[in-house]
Amino acid sequence: MAPFDRRLISHISWPLIIIALLLFGLGVMNLYSASSLRVETGVTTIFFYKKQLLWGAVGIAVMFASMLFDYRHLKSLVWILYGLSVALLAWLLLFGETIFGAKRWISLHYFSFQPTELAKLSVLLLAAAYLSRFQDKLDWKRLIKIILLVLIPTAMIILQPDLGSGLNILLIVFGMILVKGLKRRVFITLLLLIPLLAPSGWFIMHDYQKERILTFLNPERDPLGSGYNIIQSQIAIGSGQMWGKGFLEGTQSQLRFLPEKHTDFVFAVFGEEWGFIGCLTLLTLFCLFLYQIVLITQDSKDQFGSFLAVGVFFYFFWQILINMAMVLGLMPVVGIPLPFLSYGGSSTVVNFCLLGLVLNVSMRRFVFKRG
Numbered sequence: 001m002a003p004f005d006r007r008l009i010s011h012i013s014w015p016l017i018i019i020a021l022l023l024f025g026l027g028v029m030n031l032y033s034a035s036s037l038r039v040e041t042g043v044t045t046i047f048f049y050k051k052q053l054l055w056g057a058v059g060i061a062v063m064f065a066s067m068l069f070d071y072r073h074l075k076s077l078v079w080i081l082y083g084l085s086v087a088l089l090a091w092l093l094l095f096g097e098t099i100f101g102a103k104r105w106i107s108l109h110y111f112s113f114q115p116t117e118l119a120k121l122s123v124l125l126l127a128a129a130y131l132s133r134f135q136d137k138l139d140w141k142r143l144i145k146i147i148l149l150v151l152i153p154t155a156m157i158i159l160q161p162d163l164g165s166g167l168n169i170l171l172i173v174f175g176m177i178l179v180k181g182l183k184r185r186v187f188i189t190l191l192l193l194i195p196l197l198a199p200s201g202w203f204i205m206h207d208y209q210k211e212r213i214l215t216f217l218n219p220e221r222d223p224l225g226s227g228y229n230i231i232q233s234q235i236a237i238g239s240g241q242m243w244g245k246g247f248l249e250g251t252q253s254q255l256r257f258l259p260e261k262h263t264d265f266v267f268a269v270f271g272e273e274w275g276f277i278g279c280l281t282l283l284t285l286f287c288l289f290l291y292q293i294v295l296i297t298q299d300s301k302d303q304f305g306s307f308l309a310v311g312v313f314f315y316f317f318w319q320i321l322i323n324m325a326m327v328l329g330l331m332p333v334v335g336i337p338l339p340f341l342s343y344g345g346s347s348t349v350v351n352f353c354l355l356g357l358v359l360n361v362s363m364r365r366f367v368f369k370r371g
Helices: 014-034 048-068 071-076 078-095 115-131 140-158 163-180 184-204 207-217 228-239 266-299 303-327 345-363
Strands: 036-039 042-045
Touching (some): 014 036, 014 345, 048 345, 071 115, 071 303, 071 345, 078 140, 115 140, 115 163, 115 303, 115 345, 140 163, 163 303, 228 266, 228 303, 266 345, 303 345
16 A cells, blocks of 8 residues: 655645635524524524534535545546436436426435436536547537537436526536637637527426526516515515624524525525625635635646536536525526535535545645656
């Protein structure tokens, strides 16, 4: 067995770990408030935050496990993970139980998990391995190949239906492709085609998805129906004003006006209790978190490690942007959680797993340096 290289410890991005744990801690605190209810005898709590602590412990263990091996070995596993993800998604569509009109969970007696989260991880790794094979920019042949590979699991996810997660995967790979670069002719053609083809997506949407877009354009058209969520979310954040109402003092969340307050709308709970200053602080932490990943991306000395970090950056970037914009009414409502704050076992474990992979790249960057 090879001796342990102490340089691995010295090259860990400790600021990234500290910021991630701080965000997770804020998330647990926020979930405690989000799962609390005002009753006549005081405040009672539903134990979402305790479950989140358990999943956080599992996630942190997975994070450290993801740091132990050389990340370059993942290149030989990308097709296995990709095939497993596609198989699980196909099984889910064929035999999965429909809950609230969607097939998204596989139940294993004691716990359930979302194959979609594994699909995000596998597609990210596959895209990183594929894009790292070429030194030059992508031509049509290479671009079409990566798009087709990504569209297979994405289409299965959209059919669940889960449009938000499907679009999230496409955006992650789109960001990675832009960083890689496209041939000039390919880039110009896509720049002209995408705006022309985008409206056709309206005709393949489900009715509830069309309703979300119409509600986004005018929430007041159905204030007690499709527009209820976003209206209550805006009321909650607006009522927080500059400094917020205080911990456990948010009326919209405590009096159960705010729906999905422990998952998609946790940011509204946070904004009501901590106000503009609290939201600005949270946004600053997220920006610092993303900045640390950018630094690792720049320091990586091999293409696979660099694109792996780029993919993780866009994984978190799009979820943060879309969730916050959705809660503020700047984008249509989609089922995308806020990393480290929203309740969810599968997403929490994957978040920490991806964090571990980025730290893995940071730890081993010296291996490729000369001298």
